[in-house]
Every structure is written in C-alpha cells, then in structure tokens.
Amino acid sequence: MNKADLLEILKAHFSQSPITGYTDYPFRKIIRKYGCRGLIFTEMVSGKGYLMNPKHHEEILRFDEEDRPIGIQIFGGDPESIASTAEAVEEKYSPDVIDINMGCPARKVTNKFGGAALLQHPDIAEKIINAAVKRVKTPLTIKTRIGWSFGDLLSKPLLKLAEDNGLLCAFLHLRSKTSLFSGRLEYDNFRKLKDGFKIPLIANGGIYSKEDFLKTVDEIQPDGIMIGMGSAGNPWIFNIKDTDYKAPVISEKLSVLKEHLLLTIEYFGETSGIHKFRKFYKPYLTGIPNHTKILPELFKAKNINEVLDILNMNFVF
Numbered sequence: 001m002n003k004a005d006l007l008e009i010l011k012a013h014f015s016q017s018p019i020t021g022y023t024d025y026p027f028r029k030i031i032r033k034y035g036c037r038g039l040i041f042t043e044m045v046s047g048k049g050y051l052m053n054p055k056h057h058e059e060i061l062r063f064d065e066e067d068r069p070i071g072i073q074i075f076g077g078d079p080e081s082i083a084s085t086a087e088a089v090e091e092k093y094s095p096d097v098i099d100i101n102m103g104c105p106a107r108k109v110t111n112k113f114g115g116a117a118l119l120q121h122p123d124i125a126e127k128i129i130n131a132a133v134k135r136v137k138t139p140l141t142i143k144t145r146i147g148w149s150f151g152d153l154l155s156k157p158l159l160k161l162a163e164d165n166g167l168l169c170a171f172l173h174l175r176s177k178t179s180l181f182s183g184r185l186e187y188d189n190f191r192k193l194k195d196g197f198k199i200p201l202i203a204n205g206g207i208y209s210k211e212d213f214l215k216t217v218d219e220i221q222p223d224g225i226m227i228g229m230g231s232a233g234n235p236w237i238f239n240i241k242d243t244d245y246k247a248p249v250i251s252e253k254l255s256v257l258k259e260h261l262l263l264t265i266e267y268f269g270e271t272s273g274i275h276k277f278r279k280f281y282k283p284y285l286t287g288i289p290n291h292t293k294i295l296p297e298l299f300k301a302k303n304i305n306e307v308l309d310i311l312n313m314n315f316v317f
C-alpha cells in the first residue's frame with residue numbers, strides 16, 4: 001500500500017494500538033470482522049530478542065493478506081538491533097508499517113533505554129530513527145507519549161525527529177509515562193505540541209465510547225485516532241463514528257465472545273487458549289445482568305466444555 005493511501009486510512013478510520021497480551025492473531029481477526037477498517041498492530045517484538053530467535057516470534061507476527069493494513073512494532077534501545085529487526089521483518093512479513101515503540105513504561109523495557117526511556121534520551125532516539133530509515137523502505141512511525149511527567153512535553157524532540165526523517169506519522173498517547181494507562185489525558189499539552197508540526201499526529205488514549213471519541217475530537221482535532229483497550233471485548237467500538245451505529249445487544253456480545261474464544265483455542269490450543277482468553281470475559285460481559293456472579297467460575301474453567309456449560313447455564317444465546 002502506498003504512503004498516501006495509508007495516510008488516508010489513518011485519517012479516516014480508527015487504528016488499533018499494539019497491546020501485549022491482547023492484539024494477537026485471533027483478536028485481530030475479530031476486530032477486523034466486526035468493525036476495524038484502519039491500521040491494526042501485532043504485539044510488539046524486541047529488537048534484540050527477534051534477532052536471537054526469529055522463529056519464536058512467528059506466532060506473534062503471523063497475519064493473513066486479508067488482515068492488512070497491518071503494522072509491526074519493535075521496541076528496544078539499541079539502534080543497530082532495531083534497524084536489523086526492521087529489515088528482517090520487512091523481508092519476512094512485508095508489513096504495511098513498522099513502528100518504533102517510544103512510550104512503553106515497563107521497567108524491563110526502559111532499563112535498556114527502550115520505550116518511554118527514549119523521551120529522556122532523544123540522542124538515542126535519533127540514532128534509532130537514523131538507522132531504521134536507512135535500512136527499510138516500509139513506512140516508519142513512532143508511538144510515544146506526551147511526555148515523561150505531566151506537562152514536560154518531552155515528546156517534542158521525538159516528533160521533530162520523526163518529521164525531519166520523513167516518518168509517516170506519530171501515534172501520541174495523551175498521557176505521560178508517569179500517568180501509565182489510566183491517568184489524566186493531556187488535551188492542553190497535545191494542542192501545544194500539535195502547533196508547528198506537519199507530521200500527522202494520531203491521538204491515542206481513553207476512548208471507550210462515542211462520547212469519548214466526540215470529546216477527543218472536540219478538544220484536540222487530531223489527524224486521526226488510535227484505540228487501545230476500548231476494543232477489548234468491544235470490537236464494535238470501531239463503528240461508533242457511523243451514523244447507523246447501534247451498540248451490540250447481549251446476544252451479539254455473547255456470540256462474539258464465543259467466536260473469539262473458539263478462535264483463540266484454535267490458534268493456541270485448548271489449555272493455552274483458555275488461559276489467554278480469561279482477560280476477555282469481563283470486557284465482553286460487562287453490562288450484562290449478573291455477569292459478576294459467573295466471572296469467578298469462568299476464571300476457574302480449564303477446558304472449553306466447562307466454559308460453554310457455564311455460559312449456557314447462565315445466558316440465553
């Protein structure tokens with residue numbers, strides 16, 4: 001896909017952010033089927049880790065042609081390994097976008113100058129971007145946060161690097177690193193940053209409903225929007241802009257829960273699939289009367305028959 005078409009898609013449709021432990025192959029199938037028309041990301045891969053064992057990453061990175069446009073995200077603080085991994089995944093998977101993670105707050109990532117640590121080390125970010133730009137033809141992006149702490153705007157030098165190096169866009173999480181995943185959304189600070197940049201800024205953070213979407217647009221008029229956890233158990237969220245959007249009814253939620261669970265088991269096997277899927281019960285069932293009563297039973301269920309028995313005994317499909 002060429003850059004102009006990709007940009008159109010980024011502007012017109014919600015993208016799905018990369019979420020470790022969530023945006024796996026079955027999840028991506030489900031959100032594509034029920035609403036997502038934008039860019040979708042796989043889970044992130046480590047620049048160094050990928051080079052040590054590319055085969056081990058196939059389960060994370062596999063996708064089908066029909067799943068495009070799709071992005072692969074790389075994290076790390078070592079320019080050479082990020083560039084080499086970018087080159088390797090470009091050759092093996094031909095993703096539509098390669099993103100460099102500059103926002104992850106996890107200590108095991110920031111300790112090695114990766115993720116959000118790059119907000120405090122723009123010199124390393126510069127080396128990473130310079131190295132990657134030289135090695136791949138795939139459109140590159142960065143995903144970062146407004147700053148390290150509220151109001152410090154430390155993303156500014158990173159956005160400048162992205163713009164000066166011709167990156168496709170920057171995904172900007174509207175929270176600082178210290179706000180983690182649920183702290184204050186920094187609309188004012190986004191507005192301060194947006195002025196003066198030509199590179200498209202795709203805003204991310206806190207969109208769980210049509211009201212959240214409308215508020216974000218009203219507050220900051222971003223070039224596009226990326227949804228994160230709001231799509232867990234709610235693949236219909238990608239349709240909230242549509243004039244004929246209708247929230248899913250209970251029977252739809254239950255049947256897609258079941259479809260997603262079966263796909264997860266098909267992909268990962270029964271034991272691992274059931275285990276990985278546990279985090280999705282609550283998001284799918286939220287809003288359904290009496291669901292809290294059965295969550296502990298679902299968490300304990302060890303095979304598909306146990307899960308289906310619990311669902312069939314408590315809900316009408």
Ligand SMILES: Cc1cc2nc3c(=O)[nH]c(=O)nc-3n(C[C@H](O)[C@H](O)[C@H](O)COP(=O)(O)O)c2cc1C
Nearest residue numbers: 017018019020044143173181205206207227228229
């Ligand atoms: C469990 C979890 C895992 C995440 N993994 C990643 C990741 O691998 N790469 C990344 O750029 N962001 C990751 N994020 C951040 C999300 O992509 C997103 O930026 C953040 O959740 C804010 O968006 P939201 O408020 O819409 O969820 C993760 C967030 C959570 C909660």
